[in-house]
Amino acid sequence: MRFQLPRSSKNWLSILGVTIALVSLLLILFLWMVSISSKSNGSYLGLITYIILPGILILGLFLIPVGMLKNKKKTREEAWPKIDLNDSPHRNAFFIFITGSIILIFLSAMGSYQAFHMTESVEFCGELCHEVMNPEFIAYQNSPHARVACVECHVGSGADWYVRSKLSGVYQVYSVLFNKYPKPIDTPIQNLRPAREICERCHWPQKFYSQKLDNRIYFLADEHNSAWRIQLVLKTGSALSAHKLSEGIHWHINPDIKVEYLTSDKKRQDIPWVRTIDARTSDTLVYIADEVENMEEIQATAPIRTMDCIDCHNRPSHNFKAPSAFINHAFQEGKIASDLPRFKSLAMEICEEDYKDASSALSEIRKRINQFYKNNYPNQSQAKIDKAVRSFQEVYSKNIFPEMKVRWNVHVNNIGHLNNKGCFRCHDGLHVTESGETISNDCVTCHNINLQGKAENPEYAVFGKSLEFKHPVDIDEEWKETLCSECHTGLSP
Ligand code: HEC
Ligand code: HEC
Ligand code: HEC
Ligand code: HEC
Ligand code: HEC
Ligand code: HEC
Structure with a gap:
């Protein structure tokens, strides 16, 4: 008995479809074996094997019924196929279809799993759109999160955010292909998943962070690049009251406290209005910066933002240093x-x-x-x-990344207060409540200075006490009156 197929399948469009599908299937299998044997999970190879070729394969498969339908119209067969399994061309077509579908479903399950893994990899995020993501990818590799995948922070778990990220990814691919992306990429990112869902999977407010000792050496811009040392004890403790320990820098994320603010500027650098609500006592305090001209307009138009990790840790993984x-x-x-x-x-x-x-x-x-x-x-x-x-x-x-126009003063780091306002956006001593309380700008609110001075002969503090800050070069009392960032721009003050 000769092997026969329905007459309608004999047309150039269906044959072209079969050829495209077979060739791309063979290519997928070939590249898949290459990637296994070379143990490389290069993102270009992955993109071709698991996304582009399967797309072409599906296109090929799609052409088969289209060709058959067109052919039927031409030969005036009935529009819908009549399946008669006693008829050998029908039977052959039917079994080819069933076996093909089973194999294809199996392969596409494997393929989508691979595609999922590939699009979630650091290489995919960081390397594929090389120029666009290069600054973040490079900075990331030298960060404390160098072993945390980009998607752990940018997508997180759950199908919902996975789909959202892939949808915005489609737009991103378009903007890269047609060179429509902004340089630098706009921050703060508006649709970032809430920090509390992301960061708190690995870090959480109830955890007690001990104080952090920070040893710094500065080199002055003088003839000898003279070294100057400062050792800070950062009061990061976020002890809850149950621990009977004092609060510290992580007070803002204590689950019982809500710190809210208004900002008139896209980069969230000017914060004229701050409100704190204590859930235990429902005490509410509103701090308003003095001398803000358009305060009423800001209050009427700006959305209230609740402070979370990102308001301080906005550069947890890609920090561009000054x-x-x-x-x-x-x-x-x-x-x-x-x-x-x-x-x-x-x-x-x-x-x-x-x-x-x-x-x-x-x-x-x-x-x-x-x-x-x-x-x-x-x-x-x-x-x-x-x-x-x-x-x-x-x-x-x-x-510094000239191509993407990325540098320290474009993506500022809000931790600290030396090169931009950072903590002093609120802690400048100028935010006052009606009854006269201010958001503290006392230097020992946030850190003690253990040691400071010329590297050869620094002065030491008495244990548990802080030295009064001494500015490395003589600027009189200027550092008490002017924000550090007004002189320190990251370059020579
Ligand atoms: C520890 C969490 C974390 C990791 C890991 C991480 N990011 Fe980010 N990323 C952030 C946060 C938070 C922001 C938002 C900054 C803002 O809105 O000011 C951000 C912003 C960005 C931006 C916007 C521009 C910028 O520099 O702020 C890009 C691009 C970016 N990330 C790419 C990446 C890439 C690529 C990787 C992996 C190589 C990665 N990120 C890994 C947390 C992370
Ligand atoms: C998948 C887990 C994970 C996620 C999600 C994550 N981190 Fe981390 N984080 C880590 C690890 C691991 C370290 C390194 C700990 C170490 O070195 O001891 C770290 C370290 C840090 C540090 C200390 C940095 C230093 O200088 O030592 C900070 C601050 C931090 N993370 C903030 C964040 C913020 C903010 C987010 C959310 C945007 C976040 N992390 C999301 C795992 C994570
Ligand atoms: C009136 C301007 C002015 C103000 C305000 C000011 N500084 Fe400076 N600062 C200078 C100058 C000038 C130098 C010397 C520049 C150099 O040698 O690089 C300097 C140097 C330093 C250095 C060592 C150089 C380095 O590598 O950064 C540190 C640290 C420093 N200042 C901290 C601060 C802090 C913290 C504040 C705020 C509490 C502050 N300064 C406020 C002008 C200022
Ligand atoms: C008010 C600003 C602020 C907020 C809000 C904030 N942090 Fe921090 N955090 C700091 C500062 C300041 C440090 C210490 C300075 C540093 O490491 O550079 C720190 C340190 C840390 C560290 C490192 C601790 C160590 O001992 O090394 C982790 C982890 C961390 N924060 C996680 C978080 C997470 C997660 C959130 C949100 C739930 C958060 N922080 C919210 C300011 C903040
Ligand atoms: C959006 C405004 C805002 C920003 C930004 C901000 N804080 Fe605060 N912070 C407050 C308010 C309001 C209080 C409560 C008033 C007070 O204690 O001075 C506070 C209190 C504190 C306290 C005292 C907590 C206690 O134990 O009572 C510390 C420490 C602190 N902040 C550290 C920081 C550090 C470090 C940064 C920068 C990384 C920072 N804050 C950024 C608003 C802010
Ligand atoms: C609201 C909290 C807060 C207040 C108030 C504060 N600081 Fe700081 N300061 C910080 C934090 C947080 C850092 C650490 C930044 C980092 O991790 O890079 C810092 C860093 C510094 C550094 C090291 C600078 C650098 O970036 O290398 C100096 C010096 C310093 N502070 C001096 C002062 C002096 C002087 C005052 C009082 C006029 C003061 N600080 C008030 C939070 C504060």
Whole structure:
């Protein structure tokens, strides 16, 4: 008996469909074996194997019935197929269809599982749209969350957010393909999943965080890059009253407390109105900053935001450091010799400029440093200068991304108060209630200073007490009156 198929299947469209489907199936199997044998889970390979080729395969399959239908119209067969299993062409077609469908369902279950894994991987998020995500991907690799996948924070668990993220992903793919994405990407992200659902899967307010000792070395922008030390004890404790320990920085996320605020600015940097509600006593306090002109307009139009982790930890995983900080760290790690005269001030000057792209920034760094030492300190060892150039280029490229226009003062970090207002958005001593309480700006509210001074002979505090802050260079009492960030922009003050 000859192997026969219904007449309607003999048309060029269906044959083309079969060919497309078979070729893409073979390609999928081939690439799948390649990815197993090379143990690579490269995101480009994954994208082709689990998303693009299956799409083409389905298109091919779709062409088969379309061709058959068109053909039927031409040959004036009835529109709907008549299935007669005693008729061998019908039987053949029927069994091919059933077996094909079973195999396909099985393969697509495997494929969607792989596609799910692939789109959730750090490589997919960080590398695929290379230029767009590069700043975050690079910064992420040097962060405390380097082993937490992007999706753990950006999507989280549950089908609902998975689907939402994939839908917004479709738009993102479009905006990347047609170069429609903003540079830099707008923050704060409006549709970020609430922090309490994300961060609190791994960290939670009831957990007691002990105080944190922070040891810092600063290098001044003087001839000798003089080192200055400050050791802070950050009062991160969030002891609940049950622990009979005092509150601390995490007081704001105590489940019994609600801190709300209004902001007139998209970046949430100006906060003229703050309200705290204590659920235990229902005490409510409203703090209003003095001298805000359009206060009524803000109160009428701005939505009230409840403070959560992101209002302080807005850079938990991709923090872009200011030049002053990343150069300090490079000195501290010994990557740049701190006895290269005037290096700090020179490096900050170089960072002041905007460069067209990373490679012109890097070549400018090399050129300017070499020129500077040739003109001013010709006796410095060239090997030391070369090493400093390389290290400076390295730290520069981890923190400043000219192509995406990403740098420290574009995506500011709200922890602290040195280079932007941060905590001082509210804790500036100028937010007052009607009865005269202020949001505290006393330096010991948030940290004690254990040690400070020239690296060779610092002063030490009595145990448990704080030293009064001494500004590293003499600016008189200016630091008490002016916000640090008004002088400190991340470059030379
Ligand atoms: C620990 C949690 C966490 C992880 C892990 C994480 N992110 Fe984020 N990401 C955030 C938060 C929070 C914001 C919102 C910042 C804001 O709104 O100001 C953000 C913002 C962003 C933005 C907007 C631009 C910017 O810099 O703020 C991009 C792009 C981004 N993340 C990409 C990534 C990529 C790619 C990865 C993985 C390589 C990743 N993120 C990993 C928490 C995280
Ligand atoms: C999947 C688990 C996970 C999620 C989700 C997560 N983190 Fe973390 N986080 C970690 C781990 C692991 C560490 C590193 C702990 C260590 O080094 O001891 C960490 C460390 C931190 C630290 C300490 C950083 C330091 O300098 O040592 C902060 C702050 C932090 N996370 C904030 C957040 C915030 C804010 C979010 C939500 C946007 C978040 N985390 C979401 C797992 C997570
Ligand atoms: C009137 C301007 C001004 C104010 C206000 C000010 N500073 Fe400074 N600060 C300076 C100058 C100038 C230097 C020296 C610059 C240098 O050598 O890099 C400096 C240096 C420093 C340094 C060491 C350099 C480095 O690597 O960052 C630290 C730390 C510092 N200031 C902390 C603070 C703090 C904290 C505050 C707020 C409580 C503050 N400053 C307020 C002007 C100011
Ligand atoms: C008022 C601002 C603020 C809020 C709100 C806040 N934090 Fe923090 N958190 C801090 C500061 C400041 C530190 C210590 C400074 C640092 O690590 O750079 C810190 C430290 C941490 C650490 C590290 C603790 C350690 O001992 O290393 C974790 C983890 C953390 N926060 C998680 C969270 C989570 C999760 C939330 C939300 C539920 C949250 N924080 C809300 C300001 C805040
Ligand atoms: C949206 C406004 C706002 C921001 C931003 C903010 N705080 Fe607060 N904070 C408050 C208010 C309101 C209080 C209660 C009044 C007070 O104690 O001064 C408070 C209280 C505190 C307290 C005392 C808690 C206690 O034990 O009673 C500490 C410590 C603190 N904040 C640290 C920080 C740190 C650190 C940051 C920055 C990382 C920060 N805050 C950012 C509004 C804010
Ligand atoms: C509302 C809380 C709060 C108040 C009030 C406060 N600080 Fe801080 N300060 C912080 C936090 C949080 C950090 C840590 C930032 C980080 O982790 O990078 C910090 C960091 C610093 C640093 C290290 C700077 C850096 O970024 O390297 C200095 C110096 C300092 N504070 C001095 C002061 C002085 C002086 C005062 C009083 C005028 C003061 N602080 C008031 C919360 C506060």
